[in-house]
Amino acid sequence: MQKYSVNQHLIETLLTWVKSGEIAIPEIQRPFVWDSSKVRDLMDSLYQGFPIGYVIAWRNPNVRLKDGSMSEGKKILIDGQQRVTALTAAILGEYVIDKTYKRVKIKIAFNPLLEKFEVQNPAILKDNSWLPNISEAINGEVSILKLVRQYLAQNPEADEDLVEKSFTNLINIPKKQIGIIELAHDLDIETVTEIFIRINSKGVVLSQADFAMSKIASNTDYNGNILRKAIDYFCHLAISPDFYKHIEDNDKEFAKTEFFQKMKWLKSESEDLYDPSYTDMIRVAFTSQFNRGKLSDLVSLLSGRNFETRTFEDAIAEQSFAKFKVGIMNFMNETNFKRFLMIIKSAGFISPKLIRSQNALNFAYILYLKLKELNVNSVAIESYVRRWFVYSVLTGRYSGSAESFFDFDIKQINNRPFDEYLKEKEEGELSDAFWNASLPQSLDTSVASSPYFNVFLASQVKANDKGFLSKDVLVGDLISLRGDIHHLFPKDYLRKNGLERGKYNQIANYVYMQSEINIKVGNKPPKNYFELINKQIEDDNKLVSGISNHTELFENLKSNCIPESIMNMEIEDYQDFLIQRRKLMAQKIKNYYFTL
Incomplete structure (x- = not known):
């Protein structure tokens, strides 16, 4: 069975899809990590007629709405975001979010006499032989005739035919083609990952958290784009508290949200025992709320999957986003976060260099949130969390096949008294043979x-x-x-x-x-x-x-x-x-x- 289709499309068609939302590139699905010189080189490759590779999109499943009608899914870009973002920056003149999460414009200059591209700089702005910003020409803000006339007026010695030919080639860049590999909507994450690895020559592995992030960020109906921002900002603030001022000054809309209020405490927090990545945060929020450990299930639920009928329903997607939001809010809660760290520190783990298993720490936080939800005595919670954390470190419980163990453990914890489950694990894995022979x-x-x-x-x-x-x-x-x-x-x-x-x-x-x-x-x-x-x-x-x-x-x-x-x-x-x-x-x- 064909699992994907491959088509060539004009770059201007791709950019139209991006502008209309047909292809979703979430605002901060990933910061733009290319430096400006790579954008310059991309434009040069297009000008020269060189291939710039394929982008890979995965179509969201068609979802049944509450009125019974079907909504056709958008395409989510899962590979090629840097290239597509570079195109929107250089050709459309749009802002990008850089590595420091600032909104910046990347301006690429063009010299028609040398047929050369360069990143705009003060020297170029003073040199009449350069067109300082190609987006103004490609966007049609200036006609080709006017562009040539203006250039020749400033550069009377220039060869008119060469200038006209160069500018024509520049303006025709959007008419160049780019390959789009579109993956079928009914593929599971494992298959999509396999296809991605096989197609991507760099062999970059996309994690299931990456897919989850794409799914969250591309959903505007249930504020997934804001939720994605909350995850990203929390993780950034946990490492760099001074980033708080940047959010306040540069993302005033987000600063008004309940998420921002919930993470304000991080602005004066210097604790580095647990600096979660977005993967950690998603995993803890999902597992503690949904009693599942496999992130592929999160992607399915956020898509509205009904596991019984194997169809997709908008009501399930809405419910899943609401539930996941609760998990994220619980994760960010100052009392929860600080009390959890206090418990870990009370077990003697006072420094991040003593913690080598992030998954053991993640599940310990899941356990804390879950036992709190189940109204377990607070003193008992402290003991259970300490003990389970050390048990999982000593046994290497989450060092391999972590998702499977997360899934198994959370189901056990949700269905029976935790002290019974803990005792069972201790008797089975921490026997006298472990202490007297295996551990030495x-x-x-x-x-x-x-x-x-x-x-x-x-x-x-x-x-x-x-x-x-x-x-x-x-x-x-x-x-x-x-x-x-x-x-x-x-x-x-x-x-x-x-x-x-x-x-x-x-x-x-x-x-x-x-x-x-x-x-x-x-x-x-x-x-x-x-x-x-x-x-x-x-x-x-x-x-x-x-x-x-x-x-x-x-x-x-x-x-x-x-x-x-x-x-x-x-x-x-x-x-x-x-x-x-x-x-x-x-x-x-x-x-x-x-x-x-």
Whole structure:
């Protein structure tokens, strides 16, 4: 079965479709990321008669309206937006939204004598041999006859025939053709994605969130275009609070909306633990509201799909947009967002560098919103969210096939008491075998960003543990203030004894330690630098560390999961040390988990 049609259309036809809304290019579906020189090169290719590739459009399904009539779906541009936006900017003279979300005009100049294009600049504006803005000529604001006469008046030495020929070719650019691949409306997202990858020579993968964004932004009937803006602006503000003033000054219409009121709190927010992308925001809002985990279902529902009759109905689309809006508003809610982050921080995850699974964080927020909706006790919610987050990190639950797990988990949470489901997962995946064998084995790695090591550090933060050999400085302080991870068996010492990188860079050999203490430890084996520490305690000189007695020293070793036997260890003890410490770290993580 033919899944798409391929046709050549005049550029002016394409631009007419864009202006009339037949092809939907949402206002900020994507900021225009091309620089002006790429727009110049595109115009030059068209002038020279070179191909500029295909654009891909996916027709929305035909939808049954409330009065029983059918509405023919618009085309949504899913590839080629940068090229089409460049054409509207250069030929129609329209504004584009640049990378900083400012409305700007891109003006392309043309030299008919050299038949050359250039981005307009002050030098060109002073040079009579250049037409400073091609859109004025191509738009028909000036006739070809008048254009030539004006140019020759300013450039009397110019060859009249060459000028006329060049301007004629320029004005005829909209008569050039561009290929449009139109995908059938009844294709599912997976098929559309596959076609896109096969056609697109760059092999760029469109995510299902991209399709969802296109679907949201192209819908003006239920204010999808404003909803899309809210998502985009929230994500931008979360990273750059100073962007608030830009919205206020440059998008006054949006500034009047309830969405803007809901995100105002971000203007003075500097927290960076959870800076969501639009994918994160869509996923959390959708899953928490619709009890589904697959974004392809969101696209179908926003299109008005009736899963039972397999038809498309306007009433379902309207209901879905309303429901999705609630999810977005819940996500943006200051109380929800801040309380959720407070819960994550209370589990010891105080820095974004301790969080390597954005999907685990996303589902934890989904869980928080869902349990709140189900009126679960607020104290219980805190414990459940902490525990599920750490459970999902330890088991890598959302590291692969995340959508499937989102879908499964949300259905379980919606249909049964959460404590039952959590207990079932813990009994099945966090048994004694996990804590005593699997977890110590997982700690056998040199990757400092390992989720298991991050959980270990979180357990230290939660316990208010002090850094290695520190009297007062906490592990949490060292993490927050960009402290460094150091080696218990010094790296240089191990390297000099013939160990390779993967052997000396073991997370069981890592510890947060003050740099000044690390410098004093140097490249000595543990046996030697502990002799210095013991002597320091005896002489009360504090030359290496602030620790003043053996009770403090042993407590420090215990909280950092370091066996006391390290005090007599040299190179031949290294492997045994790693085994002992992994077991201690795993035990600490276990104790920590069951106190969450």
